[in-house]
Amino acid sequence: MFSIGEHVIHPGQGVCTVTGIDEDAPTPMIILECKQGHAKTRMQYPLAQSDRLHPTVSREEAENLIEHYDAIECDTFTERNSSLEESYFKKLIKEGAPATVRVAKTMRYRIRDAERHAKKPSSYYTRVLKEAHRRSVEELAVALDCSEEDVEERLSVVESAFEASVN
Incomplete structure (x- = not known):
């Protein structure tokens, strides 16, 4: 499981920052913020699919x-x-x-x-x-x-x- 503030690689977006985890939602979600160009996008990613996310390189x-x-x-x-x-x-x-x-x-x-x-x-x-x-x-x-x-x-x-x- 990822922690808040950790950077992860989202397969479709690239580098994202974990900004929250909503385990109480009907479908538990990881809240991500990604930056592409000059804009930042917030999105929810299913906690059940968190194995598709991985940390950035060291x-x-x-x-x-x-x-x-x-x-x-x-x-x-x-x-x-x-x-x-x-x-x-x-x-x-x-x-x-x-x-x-x-x-x-x-x-x-x-x-x-x-x-x-x-x-x-x-x-x-x-x-x-x-x-x-x-x-x-x-x-x-x-x-x-x-x-x-x-x-x-x-x-x-x-x-x-x-x-x-x-x-």
């Missing part, structure tokens, strides 16, 4: 993901149907970090690879990259107890170093 795990970004392997999953491929990566994103970081790195690599071969990257690459990156930044910021801008800056440095080593 500070140590977050530092390790950033420091060893170059060691994260890109996902090699491919499918003839791009819709099925996109569904696969979107499912991974729901797991939170480190999966979100790996998916974002994979999409960056695939976009860059297509551009290097003078091809237009699949439009789903950009959609998945945007969501994976957003969720990575949110979760790492919570784990590191810093701003999302600080995480963006740190990720930018390691991503640039990785791209330089690939080229």
